[in-house]
Amino acid sequence: MALFALQLKFTDAERRLQVRPAHREYLTSLKEAGKLVAAGPFADQTGALLIYEVADEAELRQILEKDPYTPAEVYEIAALNEWQPLFPLS
Structure with a gap:
């Protein structure tokens, strides 16, 4: 297994807010399946x-x-990189 860091740039705020509940539900399913380690928007x-x-x-x-x-x-993909954490994730 490999860890990947994905940075998104949002492009359509109004449309994104309409779709966000379904997106967050999908992320929850990925977290439960062990595929998503962490996620969240920038402040x-x-x-x-x-x-x-x-x-x-x-x-x-x-x-x-x-x-x-x-x-x-x-969204657009701003960066996608395989990630090697220095400290273990807890």
Whole structure:
């Protein structure tokens, strides 16, 4: 398994707020399945940071395809990197 840090930049605030309940429900299911380690918006609401634990980038991209935010086109990927934490996650 690998950890990936995904940074999103929000592009359509009004549409994003309409889709957000479904997006958060989807994230909850990923957390319960052990695929999502942490997630949350930036304080200024311009984007978000999500940490996934998946087999590889291909699996992460499949997860993103199913996220309600994707077909709503309310974000751009600002950065996507495999992440090696220095300190263990608790």
